[in-house]
Amino acid sequence: MDKVSLDKHTSKQFDEDLEDVREHVLNMGGLVEQQVANAVRALVEGDGELGEAVARGDFEVNRLEVEIDEECTRILARRQPQAGDLRLVTAIIKTITDLERIGDEAEKIGRLAAQLSSQVTPRGAFQQIELLGRHVRSMVNDALNAFARIDADVALAVSKEDQQVDREYESVMRECITFMMEDPRTIRQMLDVLWAVRALERIGDHATNIGEYVIYFVHGQDVRHTTVEAMEREVLAAKERRRPL
Template sequence: MKELTTDHISQQFNNELERLRQHFLTMGGVVETQVQDAVQSLLDSNGSLAEDVKDKEATVNQLDGLIDEECTRILAKRQPAATDLRMILSISKAVGELERIGDEAKKIANLTLNLIDEGESPRGYVEINRIGQMVSRMIHDTLDAYARLDIAAAVKVAKQDRAIAQEYNTAMRSLVTYMMEDPRSISRVINVIWVLRALERIGDHSRYICQHLIFMVKGVDVRHMHINDLANELGEK
């Protein structure tokens, strides 16, 4: 974080900012594991692993509350400006995206348990595996970009969301066609569709985190900017 933070007279202020950053990355690591385990629990029909994913929600919520308190305390006590203020605001918003990713992972875990109870592996697992791997990589790269303040990496990660959306749309067309051909499969396939939807949403939240990172470093609000315009604005390919 040396590239972004100021060399404050108060070492305690420096410590507070670094602690905030570390707590954010810790929460990101927990959420990343949640998503990976949620997808794996479905592919392996592992109910125990799905329950572990749900149990991690308590840790995510605890970190969410801790980070919120730290942001509020620093704002009130230090009255930060410029880059310090952007850092705190960025993390405050990005942590909300992490919390939503955790919610989607929990949703996948619940759907996994439903599919296990139905006792039959439906269509769509190949697509879940493929999109799950893409989403997991996106989360990992997002957190890595945040840790290194790497704007080029953030733009690259944001672009990955388009590939996930394309895979999602292709999978949806295939599954809808399958349900029309075999109406008996509708109940099972609907659960798979909700899993795919959760994964697609996780990709969206990862992209939003990258946007908050760009705001932190560059001071530019890119939330409503097309990805190509974003790359041009920042001089990234």
């Protein structure tokens, strides 16, 4: 797999600063991943209390984003990093933004789960949503693994998974529309479900973004706003450029 190690610097404190901020990002990521898991569980199981707990817990995600952003600002001001170090700090700043937005989407799902918990849902309405939720959480986990290991190949795999998540999202959308057509009394309820499903799809997009930041750090290539195929070509080309003669 294509991964790199962090460079060592003459300043031991600089190395410690970079490692500390990376560790804090992973801690934030672990919290966000658990928020997503709890939000999906609250929705599928009709657990209103858990949904409310997820919504209330978003403040901790926001707090961590602010703290890590301040750490990155201090590193930029004191160390004035260049080249790979600058790319790393930039990737971290962008990553915590997407993690915070994943937390926002989990909060949204939690609130919708609390609203839906007192309502009777059509049989089988959440079966596909549970599968989609597991898939999305797996993407978040893989994106965090790519960040932890600085592994561009794992990051690229996350982008490929997003295509499957988009197909699953469209399938759930069609199923919800079918429920509404068969029983118009479920329209309002299914609209809330659709908002929750849309939030899951957005979480997959944010996980993909994190993978793209890893590729940017490893290869110095900005692969945002490109197709997966183009992204794969960029990664392969970067490997060739780095291969010793």
